[in-house]
Amino acid sequence: MDFKPLASFIDRITSWRIPWAEVQVIHRNETVFRYRNGYVNLEEKTPIDEGRIFHIYSMTKIMTCAAALQLVEKGAMLLNDPISAYLPEYAEMNVRKTLPDGEFVLERASRPILVRDLFMMTAGFSYDLGAPSIRDVVERTNGKVPTRSFAEALAKEPLHFEPGTRWNYSLCHDVLAALVEAVDGRRFGAYIEDEISGPLGMRDTCFDLSDEQKSRLAPQYEYNEALGKPVRKDGNGFRIGTEFESGGAGLLSTVSDYALFLNALTNQGTSLSGVRILSPASVDLMRTDQLTDRMRDDYGWEQLKGYGYGLGVRTHTAKSDSGSLSPLGEFGWSGAAGCLAIIDPDSQLTVMYAQHLLNNQEPYVHPRLKNIVYGCM
Structure with missing residues (x-):
């Protein structure tokens, strides 16, 4: 060498x-x-x-995914579980869709976000930390923004595509950290x-x-x-x-x-x-x-x-x-x-x-x- x-x-x-x-x-x-x-x-x-x-x-992100995989190994969750089983704020998500005339509408997502979608960047999120719900949680928590509070806020934003259909580099792994907290109980x-x-x-x-x-x-x-x-x-x-x-x-x-x-x-x-x-x-x-x-x-x-x-x-x-x-x-x-x-x-x-x-x-x-x-x- x-x-x-x-x-x-x-x-x-x-x-x-x-x-x-x-x-x-x-x-x-x-x-x-x-x-x-x-x-x-x-x-x-x-x-x-x-x-x-x-x-x-x-x-x-590598360590976050390793941490979440530890919980999969322990049977605490499965990759094919809906994340709403642990983060209930994600039970009903809206998807932002563009009509042929260019108008935007919100429609109910046809399938849930799965745990694997958080690992894979396929949940439908963006990387917009300036979204209204994110700005609101910063203000509401006096600049603290606990990890679970962040995930709760992001759930209020519409998805950019149906979960599991596309790949987009996004805030998925930040939500995955909140999922680890919800499943395990520790920060x-x-x-x-x-x-x-x-x-x-x-x-x-x-x-x-x-x-x-x-x-x-x-x-x-x-x-x-x-x-x-x-x-x-x-x-x-x-x-x-x-x-x-x-x-x-x-x-x-x-x-x-x-x-x-x-x-x-x-x-x-x-x-x-x-x-x-x-x-x-x-x-x-x-x-x-x-x-x-x-x-x-x-x-x-x-x-x-x-x-x-x-x-x-x-x-x-x-x-x-x-x-x-x-x-x-x-x-x-x-x-x-x-x-x-x-x-x-x-x-x-x-x-x-x-x-x-x-x-x-x-x-x-x-x-x-x-x-x-x-x-x-």
């Missing part, structure tokens, strides 16, 4: 427009490469160092800590930071095209309430911490220390493509050509379309500030890549980084 090309790539993108980047490559449970470059604080020219905490945004963050992050020894993965952790929080940037440089833009725009534990985009973590979780999935659900968070059967189900042909038409991101969508993760299905060097069945997800997870049970390979730049250059960085990793192996 020669990882010089991967180090060169990190050097190149951090001299381009990404303030800092870090990558950890684990093969057969051993870290075979770890590298970082760039400035965690551009204004002070502080080099990126060990233990920096950052927003992982939508990579939260979502407490469930995550008790059942996943705590047992795996992930001390820096959480929704709310301690004072010590806040001192290690990396500044966040957004590239300003007009200025030709990244500008500081801290905060998580998906965290709309102080008590909102967003299953879709709320976690903070470090490279070392989240790699522990990802590598447990690479090992079919069991960590190197023997902690089992999921069964091999659940991991295989998670990375099984669930899309119908109609849904595949909606799943059109350039960097995901050749990938299907499983239970909350991309999954490699066609090398002829992807042009990727990773094997079929490689899976994972990414986050809004540019982090990337590569989980590959067949190759026994785990990659945790991190950066902290909104408008993250994902279509350029992620496919190249993936191919470079496999080319180095």
Whole structure:
């Protein structure tokens, strides 16, 4: 294995427009490469160092789906259950439909939202955090927005399509977090800590930071095209309430911490220390493509050509379309500030890549980084 090309790539993108980047490559449970470059604080020219905490945004979704799959394993719920069995506010949903003359009407949904629809992004939701019911719950709860209250508010919004008929990247996993709360009884963050992050020894993965952790929080940037440089833009725009534990985009973590979780999935659900968070059967189900042909038409991101969508993760299905060097069945997800997870049970390979730049250059960085990793192996 020669990882010089991967180090060169990190050097190149951090001299381009990404303030800092870090990558950890684990093969057969051993870290075979770890590298970082760039400035965690551009204004002070502080080099990126060990233990920096950052927003992982939508990579939260992988852990949310793992948490919900634990409840499926325990028989607490089934993928084909209607979510209204646990979240009664979703018992009768309206669908927003467009008539031939362009007028919008609301019609009663012909089938219920199922638990699997929350995993698969097929419930009919959007990603509109500015919807009237969401604005109302922010005001009504004085900016707290507990996770269950968020789900109750979203249920008042009409669906954008009949459940189970189309794919749309949306607030599904935030509702899935509320479903975990309703089924289990604990707050979502407490469930995550008790059942996943705590047992795996992930001390820096959480929704709310301690004072010590806040001192290690990396500044966040957004590239300003007009200025030709990244500008500081801290905060998580998906965290709309102080008590909102967003299953879709709320976690903070470090490279070392989240790699522990990802590598447990690479090992079919069991960590190197023997902690089992999921069964091999659940991991295989998670990375099984669930899309119908109609849904595949909606799943059109350039960097995901050749990938299907499983239970909350991309999954490699066609090398002829992807042009990727990773094997079929490689899976994972990414986050809004540019982090990337590569989980590959067949190759026994785990990659945790991190950066902290909104408008993250994902279509350029992620496919190249993936191919470079496999080319180095």
